[in-house]
Amino acid sequence: MSNEVKKVTGKKYLQNFLKYRFLLSELVKKNIKLQYRNSVLGVFWTFLQPLLTMLVLVLVFGQVFGRDIARVLNYPTYLLTGRLIYEFFTQSTKKAMRSIRTNATIVKKVYVPKYIYPLSNIISTFVTFLISLTVLALVMGYYMIFTDTPMRLTPYVFLSVVPIFILLILCLGVGMLIATLEVFFRDFEYLYDVFCTLLFYMTPIFYDVEQMHLSVPVKIVLMANPLYSIVSMFRSCVLFGEMWNWNWFFYAFGISVFFLALGFLVFYKKQDKFILHI
Amino acid sequence: MGKPVIAVENVGMMFNLNNEKIDNLKEYVIKFFKGKLHYNEFWALKDINFTVDKGDRLAIMGLNGAGKSTLLKVVAGVMKPTQGVLKVDGIIAPLIELGAGFDPNYTGAENIYLYGATMGYSRKFLRSKHDEIVSFSELEEFIDVPVKNYSSGMRARLGFAIATAVSPEVLILDEVLSVGDAKFKKKSEGKLRSMIDTGITVLFVSHNTDQIKKICNKAIILEKGRIIKSGDACEVCDEYIEMTKK
Numbered sequence: 001m002s003n004e005v006k007k008v009t010g011k012k013y014l015q016n017f018l019k020y021r022f023l024l025s026e027l028v029k030k031n032i033k034l035q036y037r038n039s040v041l042g043v044f045w046t047f048l049q050p051l052l053t054m055l056v057l058v059l060v061f062g063q064v065f066g067r068d069i070a071r072v073l074n075y076p077t078y079l080l081t082g083r084l085i086y087e088f089f090t091q092s093t094k095k096a097m098r099s100i101r102t103n104a105t106i107v108k109k110v111y112v113p114k115y116i117y118p119l120s121n122i123i124s125t126f127v128t129f130l131i132s133l134t135v136l137a138l139v140m141g142y143y144m145i146f147t148d149t150p151m152r153l154t155p156y157v158f159l160s161v162v163p164i165f166i167l168l169i170l171c172l173g174v175g176m177l178i179a180t181l182e183v184f185f186r187d188f189e190y191l192y193d194v195f196c197t198l199l200f201y202m203t204p205i206f207y208d209v210e211q212m213h214l215s216v217p218v219k220i221v222l223m224a225n226p227l228y229s230i231v232s233m234f235r236s237c238v239l240f241g242e243m244w245n246w247n248w249f250f251y252a253f254g255i256s257v258f259f260l261a262l263g264f265l266v267f268y269k270k271q272d273k274f275i276l277h278i
Numbered sequence: 279m280g281k282p283v284i285a286v287e288n289v290g291m292m293f294n295l296n297n298e299k300i301d302n303l304k305e306y307v308i309k310f311f312k313g314k315l316h317y318n319e320f321w322a323l324k325d326i327n328f329t330v331d332k333g334d335r336l337a338i339m340g341l342n343g344a345g346k347s348t349l350l351k352v353v354a355g356v357m358k359p360t361q362g363v364l365k366v367d368g369i370i371a372p373l374i375e376l377g378a379g380f381d382p383n384y385t386g387a388e389n390i391y392l393y394g395a396t397m398g399y400s401r402k403f404l405r406s407k408h409d410e411i412v413s414f415s416e417l418e419e420f421i422d423v424p425v426k427n428y429s430s431g432m433r434a435r436l437g438f439a440i441a442t443a444v445s446p447e448v449l450i451l452d453e454v455l456s457v458g459d460a461k462f463k464k465k466s467e468g469k470l471r472s473m474i475d476t477g478i479t480v481l482f483v484s485h486n487t488d489q490i491k492k493i494c495n496k497a498i499i500l501e502k503g504r505i506i507k508s509g510d511a512c513e514v515c516d517e518y519i520e521m522t523k524k
Contacts (some may be wrong), residue, residue: 023395029394034383108397109378111355185303274359275351276293277301 016113024116024123031095031124034094046140050087054080054139061206073156073207074149077239081138082205082231084129085163089171089227090196092125096175097182097192104278114262114271118179136238156239163233163244166252170226173259176267182275203227226255281367283479284353284447289362291323291348291503314376322348323503326362330496332447334478337490337511339518340500346483350450354483367524368447368479371397374385382426386417386436388426393399393440407443414469416462417438432460436464448479
């Protein structure tokens with residue numbers, strides 16, 4: 001074990017990360033494996049769960065928000081794109097938030113770089129998210145082949161990796177930040193649950209912001225949500241088959257990098273105090 | 279006997295007693311408005327100075343709450359000292375709590391990799407040691423069973439086998455010599471002894487003065503976070519026995 005108490009330089013950090021990268025991959029593997037081990041349907045839940053929630057949302061909101069074909073193009077696909085992104089954000093950040101406490105017995109007994117725990121949870125949820133994207137492909141395929149929906153695939157679909165990458169950065173940053181907060185304030189967890197519910201309605205998952213005839217301040221608040229830009233970019237690529245609005249890109253990227261820097265800084269500054277609180 | 283492997287200089291560890299109890303926002307806000315957010319300082323360790331040379335076997339003694347475990351955690355890098363410097367040269371194998379890194383839903387075999395990774399070993403290393411770990415822990419039949427179905431003795435055996443699979447430069451022992459049944463206890467003691475005999479450095483926390491006299495050559499006594507006696511193991515042990523008689 002390298003000596004952690006000496007002043008740690010960047011090079012040392014990298015060495016330490018390389019030393020523990022096997023732990024990172026083991027934890028990611030563990031999270032994914034155990035998620036499916038004891039369920040009868042196994043990995044199918046990853047497909048079934050978004051599909052079922054999509055059906056529920058279509059049933060509930062379809063008549064109200066799904067009729068404006070010019071704006072939503074294909075309502076089930078519109079819903080699914082938004083919900084998959086929202087679900088990845090909330091699931092990964094929630095898991096990262098709890099990760100330090102969940103692994104308290106280890107953190108208290110053995111030296112491990114602590115960021116490994118939030119990081120591994122974000123990565124394993126990301127893998128599940130990538131698997132669940134197949135559902136999106138299936139649903140889109142179904143509507144394009146069997147119905148006369150105006151949706152079509154263009155080369156822009158390959159650009160969808162950009163919003164996904166920005167989303168990953170955002171989740172990492174927020175995850176590290178709230179993981180730190182949760183260590184010091186145990187009940188932050190409940191607040192965050194409420195926040196996630198709010199976020200569900202603030203993110204254009206089942207509605208379109210332009211469609212709603214909102215006053216300007218409300219619109220600005222809704223658009224300030226970085227998930228709004230990310231979801232919109234993703235839909236531009238996948239659903240509408242066009243280039244995204246660059247304002248979304250700059251805003252989402254800027255906010256995500258900001259949260260990444262903030263999250264890592266707060267975590268780094270406070271990590272030595274974790275052990276006194278868990 | 280050689281260069282110092284562990285050098286502890288003026289190390290102090292302070293806890294905020296009140297602070298530790300507040301771990302939620304609600305209480306924090308209430309206490310903040312009531313003006314009760316003052317902290318009680320408590321020094322679990324203060325002005326600790328010692329060096330351990332290569333091959334030394336140092337016993338750390340003291341009554342409950344003297345700061346022994348805190349000192350081990352500081353040396354193992356789990357806690358960062360509030361003041362002072364700590365220099366450690368080489369690989370440390372902390373045998374502080376065996377099996378703390380196990381996942382109950384994982385099988386024994388999977389846990390070898392998970393726990394090994396937590397201890398900072400590489401995949402290649404664990405693969406090469408896999409059979410040795412399994413046979414030493416005597417769990418051949420149960421290695422594909424989830425650890426949640428293990429008895430506590432089985433769990434401890436597996437933990438011990440993984441933790442001692444390395445050849446570390448520094449071994450930290452916190453009263454782990456009582457692992458499993460009498461038979462395994464003998465085996466684990468034998469294993470530790472053979473590790474100690476290769477000339478590695480050992481930090482050993484125990485109340486058992488006979489064991490200390492057998493294993494260690496140096497000893498310190500902690501009281502209320504300070505070193506009150508240090509020196510040759512046998513002398514310090516006698517002193518400790520006197521101390522506990524009072």
